Amino acid sequence: MDTAERTNLVTRFTEEVVTESEIESLFEEGTPSAYIGYAPTGEMHIGHFTTMRKLADFLEAGIEVTVLVADLHAHLDDEKSPFELLDARSTYYRTAIEAMIEAAGANPDGIEFVRGTEYQLEAPYTLDLYRMLAETTLSRAQRAGSEVVRQSENPKLGGLVYTLMQSLDVAALDADIAYGGIDQRGIYMLSREILPGHGYQKPACVFAPLLSGLSGGKMSASEDESKVNLTDDDETIAEKIQGAYCPAGEVADNGVLEYLRYLVFPVLSQDNRSFLVERPEKYGGNLEYEAYEPLEEAFVSGELHPADLKPAAAAAIAEVVDPVRERLLDEPELLADAYPETHG
């Protein structure tokens, strides 16, 4: 595979790449490394799944991928996860992540897993962090983390330390590429700004789009109806998709189309399978799509109606999520230990 092909794999279906020429250079120089971090807070959902799906592209492009389970971060961000639950949630996250990567058609064995507390509790990490704390203003750190860290009336110091820690994680994990949702942009731009001053390389960045919620607007992890959970069964998924905001002909804020574009079609294409829409004869009969683009065109033109698309989308999404749910429910203690209040 040449540099152009590899670069294309890395940059396809992304929101932003900083910068494409830096990615190309990395491929020219050798085997690049990339990392993505997840703070083990609430239960994982389909939004995580789409960023995870993209890791298959990274692996195929020959990149060394590290997944950070950022347990300390989960507590530093307004104590989203109680300190006592960090072990259980880290275990659950790792299992869920492996299941998603496998469901996306990639091999999780090719990925290195690291837990934050494995390296964040001692020098040189701590010393670098203290020095960065000394030279970063409150407002700079606040601005960098504003899209990631929970904003509240009485913000804790932890949120600001969180931001600087994540800026440093890229270097600590020796990653050439920082990958994450576009909400992470502020933090990695801070990385690019301050890491060179500490003897580290500034990372290239790849940002994934954030999915729209099913109820319109941004997806909210706390609103159960606005997203598909990894533990939702086929029927629940069908109900959620059925209730989703999905105006005919409109692509903007359309969560159903986004799920198809970023999750369903990439997974189907691995096996050269197509997407079937069953439609009553009175509306023209069944439709079949080999790629997302023609489906979107049909939707925009009005040829494909939301009422026909929704059941087909629900079935396809359920098929992708099924193995992940099976895996998680196969070890019920994973969820019970991580979320004793809802699964205990």
Place this chain on the structure above:
RNA sequence: CCGCCCUUAGCUCAGACUGGUAGAGCAGCCGACUGUAGAUCGGCUUGUCCCCCGUUCAAAUCGGGGAGGGCGGACCA
């Protein structure tokens, strides 16, 4: 260490001074209208009033204690 303020529905809050076991907006749910959903109408639900003790026929409301959160002071003057 001292002082002041806050805690009521999932969320934001009203009600407290002048005790009579609680309300609004938003959210949510259900119908109508759309070949989906949304929007728009119509209807509905929701509560250990932070906890304990006391006064009283009666406490979200008054008194005492406690918990959690916030703000300020105390040194420099």
